[in-house]
Amino acid sequence: MDNTLYVGLSHQMVLRREMDIVANNIANSDTTGFKVESLMQKTDPRSPPFALGGSSPVKFVTADGVARDFGQGALRRTDAPLDLAIEGQGFFKVTAEGGERFTRDGRLRTDEIGRLVTQGGAAVLDDGGGEITLNPEKGQVSIAADGTVSQGDERVGKVGVFTFESLSALEKTGDNLFQNTSNLQAQPAAEARVRQGMLEGSNVQPILEITRMIEVSRAYERTSRMMDSESELARRTVERMGRAQ
Template sequence: MDNALYVGLSRQMVLRRQMDIVANNVANADTNGFKVESLITKEQPGAPAFTLGGPRPVKFVGEDGVARDFGQGALRRTDAPLDLAVEGQGFFKVNTKDGERFTRDGRFRTDDTGRLTTQAGDTVADDGGGEIVIDPQKGQVTVAPDGTLSQGAERVGKVGVFQFANLSVLEKRGGNLYQNTSNQQATPAESAKVRQGMLEGSNVNSILEITRMIEVSRAYESTSQMMSAQADLSRSSISRLGRVQ
């Protein structure tokens, strides 16, 4: 196998990964708070299989991580009192059995003890990191734009909304949750607004992602054709060389 086939194979591996990411974006077009992702690529210099007067090193294609667009998704009204959306930069903090997590998915409910939780049962943190407990006997819950929860004239707590100076420290951990993978501390998102009775939709542009899917598919097919043509050329060259000898 010559250098062109090695380079083509590296390109195909990246295209397969890119297709997986695009397909995941399309699948999550209706997921609350989902953030669209894209693949980052880079050149990977490598020693050539064999070359005579060719480039050294040969430039292969490699994956260099996944970029995530944390831009605002559209807000959709549900009128459910415990559905909350963050308008602006910021995340709700969730306390799970595996530690702190952050999310933009505000589909909250209360458990048997009145604690405010996610649909998975993880507790939603207040602005100090503690739990928020709601007494159903005290009436309807109202949430102010600063996250303050009230039942009538009584203040129940305040939903914490936190932000990061560098969003690249957040990594997906499943369940629409992110984990802080650094020592960077989350700080209160003072400019963010909490909207009650609303949910933030995905910021995926379905038409754009389907267009990307077509582009990736065509690029993969084009690379396959190039590799096939290169293999045919190599076989032809070897055959001719054998007849000459």
């Protein structure tokens, strides 16, 4: 019976982690460029210390990583000249503290020296890996669908949009940024298009996430009831054995 309680406890630990992920999805349903996440699970067979006619091995529940849906979020118009959205697969490359990062968050601005940066201050890189600097005296900024940045008749640079052969290479690092944790090299996203004056919304579907939250909550309650029943059965068994003696 102890094995049953341990299995139930392992399931509850995974459910609590899943609840945290679902709650984070809901909290970021309005975050620009946020990608919905889900928890993967697997069984972890372990041999029990003893099994009096019970099943062997005992299969515990454990988390098997976090899956991320990089599907396109809805584009909304802002008409702000430094708001950019990527239509299609790809990421802006930026340089932040700790090295190169990638993001879909196109809420850009200029810093005190005119560099094009994210809201967090990470410099946006062009297609060759250099920074893009704007001069307010040169007029309005125009950004074409291929990422070319112009001021008046002068070409200032080209916003780089990159992708990977496998998006599993990217790991979330916070501040809506991703880090390449593999040996894969970022490649130009030739089919992606940059949309000026627009932002990509989160691809979270709040109704689905609320439904998931309810399902996780109910699963946790069912597991708790099962564990309570097993504990009660063990208590009664001990009492009966004590009276028999």
